Amino acid sequence: MKKGRFITMEGVDGSGKTTQLQLTARYLLDCGYEVVTTREPGGTKLAERIRNIVLDADAAVNPRTEILLYLAARAEHVEKVIRPALEAGKVVLCDRFADSTLVYQGFVRGIEMDKVKALCELATDALQPELTILLDAAPEALLQRRADRGVKDRFEQEGLDFQKKVREGFLLLANADPVRVKKVNALQNTEAVQADIQKILKDEGF
């Protein structure tokens, strides 16, 4: 059976993940891989509908409701998109995955980590990325960068303390699993960030 490769990209809101995901996909295509890019929550029709619900929801939504929505979307996404692509030998590049749940719903919203892990395992049927690229930057600096560009979005709505906690959660995960999770300084310019990512991919045998 052909073996695909599963890579995820994580980071605080506004760290440039989406741009880097597209550039990384282009690079891997140029290397000759078949690449599927996708995102969470989302990736299938049903999961995109759940995305609209969960991202439009009132900020006061209960964390338990929230996690179940994210995980319902993930179960669907893994079964319909990610696993079939991996079984077909493709590289799957996913914007956010279970690490986001551990950080946002576990570390930040306060659901017990063991429970979050068990629920993620259920939703993914134990699928894990072999490589996770963490675009890391201090939220204060990202906020400044966004203000300079005139961007207004959820980053500002959630507030700086929230984003700092998110960053702290991702750094804890990266430090706990440095083999899988590779940190990249997201405050560099786009080309420099992409160069770091390509170096990591080369080290991983791409």
Ligand code: TYD
């Ligand atoms: P998205 O528009 O993808 O954000 P960004 O472009 O900043 O990555 O929205 C995803 C949001 O959902 C983001 O704030 C993180 C959050 N999220 C969770 O809280 N839990 C999860 O499991 C996932 C996948 C995302």
